Amino acid sequence: MPRYHLTTFGCQMNAHDSERMRGLLESLGYAPSDERDDADLIVFNTCTIRGSADERFMGNLGEARRIKRERPDAVVAVGGCWAQSQKDTVFTDFPFVDIAFGPGEVNRLGEFLARERLAPVGGFTLDGRFSGELPSRRERPHQAWVQISVGCNSVCSYCIVPAVRGRERSRALADVVAEVTAQAADGVMEVTLLGQNVNSYGRDLTGEDRASFAELLAAVSGVEGIERVRYMSPHPKDIRADVIEAHRDIAEVCEHIHLPAQSGSSRVLKAMRRTYDRDRYLALVERIREGVPGIALTTDIIVGFPGETDAEFEESLSLVTEVGYDGAYTFVYSQRPGTEAGEQMADDVPPEMKSERIQRLIETVQATARQHLSRHVGTVAQVLVEGPSRSDPARLAGRTRHNTMVTFAGTGCAGQLVPVLIDGATSTTLSGRMADVATPVRA
């Protein structure tokens, strides 16, 4: 049996595409290999969101070059967003790469493998089927990702994603529900709907297929056996009243929204082409909190965008404290080729200033999150057990409906919903002990 080794970089979309690649390869008779050195087929699923992503991948690709020198029969396949961005040069710049395919071509991996493998394979298209229609190998039996759309129609000036993932396309509601139904029959209790801009779902669907994101939330929540529904990532501009109502009214839709702000400065937001300003973002936060009191909000923030002044950076810090996020992903701006900011704006915030700003932002996020997460201390949270805690295997770990990791003392196994009395909070996790009450799955 030939063996494959797969390395994944980047976001959940890529992690999910990798599940599909595994499913596809295993259905073709490949067995997984733990070591790249032992693999007949070396696959990379790449990311190119920031320069640092490219650099990390280059290190790995260097190792593939070494392996290929030692074992010329090994096949090197590079998929994902970096591959798409390098489609014109990948085979000349990296002659040891046998196969390259973009994120819209996961379904064609088998076909590429079948071809004479020394010939470079071209034919990049973004018109592949949804990878969600391919066989899959899930990491966790009780949790699953579900692709609801591909691509992104936004034009955020810093972002390379639209260039590598193409225009937005929604998957038919019936297809999504059919996949979730099959997953539920296979033991899945929690689904995370995935897309670059999940909540603009359905705008490209016509006729009988026409459906909104809120309708999709309701339909997926209605699938027998599904206890929790999450999604990643929404765009603040597309959070409408019906989505907030879904969080309020549909028991399965969890009390967490990842609401990428990117900046707290209206001037910077405009240059980023985010289409909202600070006040509109804060007004949205208020509407969400009114509709769903206690809901967890998390965010993404970029520091050092072209022209960002000290005062504008301070506005990002004050946004964090004003909103009171449960957590935030923080990024240093990285100039990307082909993007509006990359081509037309000078990357003029000096590196040491970027480092200082990200450091201060991280400190503010941690302090805010610790304070905010401590609101749960003394309450009983419903936790979906994932298994023994990594840091202390005598304890269990799982997530609350608010999407916070909890480690706790108690008994139980993966896939159980258990009540946990929260007794401590850090900036990223909660701790507790199992409460006495019998498992209250849902009222």
Ligand code: SAH
């Ligand atoms: N579609 C998702 C994810 C986009 S990529 C969304 O819109 O939320 C994830 C995050 O990477 C973005 O939210 C942004 O904060 C960050 N990011 C994107 N391009 C970047 C760049 N050029 N430099 C630094 N961070 C970037």
Ligand code: SF4
């Ligand atoms: Fe990039 Fe903006 Fe699209 Fe997100 S919404 S993927 S940040 S262009």
Ligand code: F3S
């Ligand atoms: Fe990276 Fe592509 Fe995701 S660039 S962040 S893997 S969409």
